[in-house]
Amino acid sequence: MRGHASLIAGYVPGTSIFHRMLLWRKAVLLLLVAVLVLSFPAFPVWVGTIVTSVVLVAVVLAHFMARLPWSRLWRAVRLMLIFLLLIGVYQWWQFGPATAWTVIAAIVATVVASNILTSTTAIDELLDGLGALIRPLERFGADPERFSLTVALMLRSIPFILGAFSDVKDAARARGLERNLLARSLPVVIATVGYARATGEALAARGLGEACEPSGGNGVEPLAR
Amino acid sequence: MSFPANESIVLADAGVQIAPLDASGAGAKTILRPLSLELTERRIAVIGANGSGKSTLLRLLNGLVLPTSGTVRINGLDTQTQGAAVRRLVGFVFTDPLSQLIMPTPVEDVELSLRRLKLSKRERRDAAMSVLSSYGLDHLAHSSIYELSGGERQLVALASVLAVDPGILVLDEPSTLLDLRNTKLLRERLTALPQQLIISTHDLALALMCERVLVVDDAGIAFDGGPHEAVGWYRESVG
Ligand SMILES: Nc1ncnc2c1ncn2[C@@H]1O[C@H](COP(=O)(O)OP(=O)(O)O)[C@@H](O)[C@H]1O
Ligand SMILES: [Mg+2]
16 A cells, blocks of 8 residues: 555755745745736736736746756646646636636646745745744644644645555456446545544654643543543 | 552553443443553563454553553553653554654654754754664665655654653564564664563564563463463464
8 A cells, every 4th residue: 555655746855946945935936926827817818818828937947947857747737637627628618718728827837836835845844834824823722833743644644545546446456346436435435544543543652743741631532431 | 559660561450441332232342351460571572363452452551542440550650641741751663654654754754753852943853863873774864755665664663753762662563564584673673772662563583582471362461471481372372
């Protein structure tokens, strides 16, 4: 299980300008890209089309300035290819080719830009950044460490679940059940629940995500009472 | 009870039961019969068949499972009420390192363990690197955990747990997923550690290197004694 995980995007070590840029600057740039391309409905179609196309080109250039490979760009797009196609067809039919192109370019630009951010920022730095974002909310009871741990766990679970899908597909095929929806989905659910349980236990065992020192209960459910 | 000695593990009538689902008693099950044990030896092995209750016994020791009767105390700390403090004292290594390793690279995973020490980022990275190099794993520091071999992953999981310096180390079948060579390597690494070790295992060579061996069978301790007698007894009982 889980042999396919290395296919999933993650940090690519490097020394490019984006690797060296402070995280908050990268975040501001990403936000800028999103605002530029997603605000097109507020402008005439031809303005939106030009702005979005220029931003898309800039983002793709930035991808290569970060010394990230072609394969990574393609992977980010491939994951949503069907989705893009459906949206494109619908937009073309409803609003014409210029709008269809603008919408697709906007989505691709945002995804590629966020891909650059996650590819050039070590997870640890990302978690610290997220924690810092939450820190002002601390007085309202927010726990920055817990928040960044939760995000880390979410990122960690993606390769597992994708790997489970692929393994279960192979197993179903080996038994001649590839057309059986239940045989292809139920084991994924079971594996995912098992994985979540195991991870929860491992976290508790490592003392992560628990309150400093509980008076009374310790966050672990008794087996039976 | 008297004052606890250093690293004392005391189970007093500790048992684990699944409560029945309804008044008829359906669904009730004894997972571990109440047992009293004092574990003071430096290295203790727990052996026995699959499903006999080894994992439950080990999970009792750090409060991952709470006894439904009796108490478990580690250095006087009750796992029921002082679970977080107990877990700081008792490191736990699981069979599958992938469910234990959370971050994408070994150095980040060790850093995650060190987060509770509230170091600066720089200090944390340095501390994590020195933990890894003290276990001879510095060359793997930045690899993806998915690229490591099973043996390397288990050694990284072990280093992550040891990073916060627990006095007691509990390992649940740490070599069950490993090949013969890595089983041997792990056995050597473990026996060199200064911590008190409680290890459940199917590796009888490892059990023979411990001072005391518990044989678990059918939710209870079937034999408790020196390694040679216990392993001999276990072999006999399997037939
Ligand atoms: N939370 C639980 N709920 C129901 N049954 C359990 C639970 N935990 C363990 N068991 C059962 O208790 C028995 C002992 O399990 P375990 O301690 O994992 O054994 P071992 O580690 O020796 O294989 C098994 O039959 C297992 O199915
Ligand atoms: Mg077990």
